[in-house]
Amino acid sequence: MNPIATNLKTRRSILKMGSSILALPFLETFAMxxxxxxxxxxxxxxxxxxxxxxxxxxxxxxxxxxxxxxxxxxxxxxxxxxxxxxxxxxxxxxxxxxxxxxxxxxxxxxxxxxxxxxxxxxxxxxxxxxxxxxxxxxxxxxxxxxxxxxxxxxxxxxxxxxxxxxxxxxxxxxxxxxxFGDGEKSPKEVEKMLAQKRSVLDVIASNGTTMKRRLAKHDQERLEEYFQSVRDIELGLERQAKWAHVPKPEAPFDEPSQDxxxxxxxxxxxxxxxxxxxxxxxxxxxxxxxxxxxxxxxxxxxxxxxxxxxxxxxxxxxxxxxxxxxxxxxxxxxxxxxxxxxxxxxxxxxxxxxxxxxxxxxxxxxxxxxxxxxxxxxxxxxxxxxxxxxxxxxxxxxxxxxxxxxxxxxxxxxxxxxxxxxxxxx
Structure with missing residues (x-):
């Protein structure tokens, strides 16, 4: 197990203070x-x-x-x-x-x-x-x-x-x-999922560009808003791929009460x-x-x-x-x-x-x-x-x-x- 994670587990009883937490030292492993x-x-x-x-x-x-x-x-x-x-x-x-x-x-x-x-x-x-x-x-x-x-x-x-x-x-x-959730997909599963999503976005972008030429100006503006949403999704996918291999930090305290x-x-x-x-x-x-x-x-x-x-x-x-x-x-x-x-x-x-x-x-x-x-x-x-x-x-x-x-x-x-x-x- 990661030594930082082990150290955090041993400190949980110290860090847990009702609904508040003590500040942690900088965790370089998880910040890079x-x-x-x-x-x-x-x-x-x-x-x-x-x-x-x-x-x-x-x-x-x-x-x-x-x-x-x-x-x-x-x-x-x-x-x-x-x-x-x-x-x-x-x-x-x-x-x-x-x-x-x-x-x-x-x-x-x-x-x-x-x-x-x-x-x-x-x-x-x-x-x-x-x-x-x-x-x-x-x-x-x-x-x-x-x-x-x-x-x-x-x-x-x-x-x-x-x-x-x-x-x-x-x-x-x-x-x-x-x-801190640990129920995420493996890096390979994430990459496969991202590849599938990207192929769908490519089709949408291609069909949308062709369609745009036949639309009135108002509809073109609405379609451009849609394209912007697609671009935002693409950026999100790129970011998700980059971080798929980086583990999330271990929680320094137990999950908060739902109450x-x-x-x-x-x-x-x-x-x-x-x-x-x-x-x-x-x-x-x-x-x-x-x-x-x-x-x-x-x-x-x-x-x-x-x-x-x-x-x-x-x-x-x-x-x-x-x-x-x-x-x-x-x-x-x-x-x-x-x-x-x-x-x-x-x-x-x-x-x-x-x-x-x-x-x-x-x-x-x-x-x-x-x-x-x-x-x-x-x-x-x-x-x-x-x-x-x-x-x-x-x-x-x-x-x-x-x-x-x-x-x-x-x-x-x-x-x-x-x-x-x-x-x-x-």
Whole structure:
């Protein structure tokens, strides 16, 4: 048996801590694809993590009243859980998603900064394609009564290259088996399966090209979207073939309980994101926090949508503030984990990661002024520790373009962007 795997098994009792886990040292064996040299693997790659939730935050108690260094202006009641990271967070205010006018449309447009456009995580995922087992990890959540959630966009942050909301992994146990599952096919079986799929795709592409010449312009555009989906599948097959010979890392803790919900559910999902980054399972991850189960776990008895109409009720406002506190504690927990986990170059995951928490709404159902809270040492030209207030209606796409460039993605335009956010750059 692999000596690293043996060592992990003997440490399970130490690593298992209820719903949380201790950070592991860097596992070089699992972070290198076959044929990758140790010298190449020694350089820590950039990672991007996008976290988010719906309904924004409580207007009166969350947002700072002025711009400036947090050390000078202080943290609001809602931001207090981040106090231990006060010099490692940046809040950017007054961002706006043009063409999004429905506050019930869900969070799918947030990372796109526009309607029906690709999200920035998927742009980064395509750029880093092939460098990790999974091009990206899209983690979502179930809404009320097991549905996709209130609103048409559902509980997802990611949109495909066609601008469609992407479904994702919803339960901790499913995420666990995605990262560590051992019930996969042998490399030979995978190669045979891939060869069969490629032959089918070749036929589709050949027939489609012939068909395209006889179609009207509108139908040609629809067929081109279909071709893009085929190309995405082909890229996925290439990546799958590359990683078929690389074993998945051994799980450092037992599978999570299927009964986990709310705060504990979110914690274990965040902890597994840390492991996914550290074992190079992915370079890009998004996680849309659950709403209803999280509220129930902090003893809020009303739904997220009802709570969002808190302006006329002191009790609802108190519930909203309780939600803000819980969410920021979870964000602080994730930053803790990044800082405590060793990376391949001897530093920490924090040093090479860009992590953002935000919402498609500012507060309640207000579309203007979408909140973003940035952390991570993966940004080299941004000095943390400030609340930055931008001119009204600054496109959110400008913000995402700035982060993409900070991650090393070679792109000069992103959806509705008019340039980078120069106020963030040092």
């Amino acid at each position: 694809a076959k044929g990758t040299s140790a010298s190449v693997a020694s350089a820590a790659p950039k990672r991007l993590v996008f976290l988010g939730g719906g309904y924004g935050f409580t207007h009166q108690s969350f947002y700072p009243k002025e711009a400036g260094r947090f050390a000078d202006i202080g943290l609001t009641q809602g931001l207090k859980p981040l106090e231990r990271h006060i010099n490692d967070i940046t809040m950017v205010d007054k961002l706006f998603n043009p063409n999004i006018t429905d506050p019930h449309a869900g969070t799918a447009g947030y990372l796109a900064g526009a309607k029906n456009k690709v999200s920035c995580d998927q742009v980064a995922a395509q750029y880093f394609s092939g460098q990790a087992r999974y091009q990206s990890l899209v983690l979502t959540a179930m809404g009320d009564n097991g549905t996709s959630g209130h609103g048409k966009g559902g509980l997802t942050l990611s949109c495909s290259t066609q601008g469609k909301p992407m479904d994702g992994i919803k339960r901790p146990i499913d995420f666990y088996y995605t990262l 986990l919900t709310g705060v504990e559910e979110v914690k274990i999902m965040l902890d597994m994101i840390i492991l996914a980054l550290q074992t190079d399972s992915t370079r890009v991850a998004t996680y849309r926090f659950p709403v209803e189960s999280l509220l129930k776990s902090i003893e809020v008895s009303i739904s997220g949508h009802v709570m969002s109409h808190y302006s006329s009720s002191v009790t609802k406002r108190q519930d909203s503030e309780k939600r803000d506190k819980a969410v920021m504690e979870l964000f602080a927990h994730f930053i803790d984990r990044l800082k405590a986990t060793e990376d391949r170059n001897g530093g920490t995951l924090y040093d090479s990661t860009i992590v953002n928490y935000g919402s498609n709404l500012r507060t309640g159902h207000t579309l203007r002024g979408c909140p973003t809270i940035l952390s991570g040492g993966g940004v080299t030209n941004i000095k943390h520790g400030s609340h930055i207030v931008l001119p009204e209606l600054t496109p959110t796409s400008n913000y995402w373009l700035t982060l993409l460039q900070e991650a090393g993605v070679e792109v000069n335009q992103f959806n509705e962007s008019s340039g980078v956010v120069s106020q963030m750059l040092s």
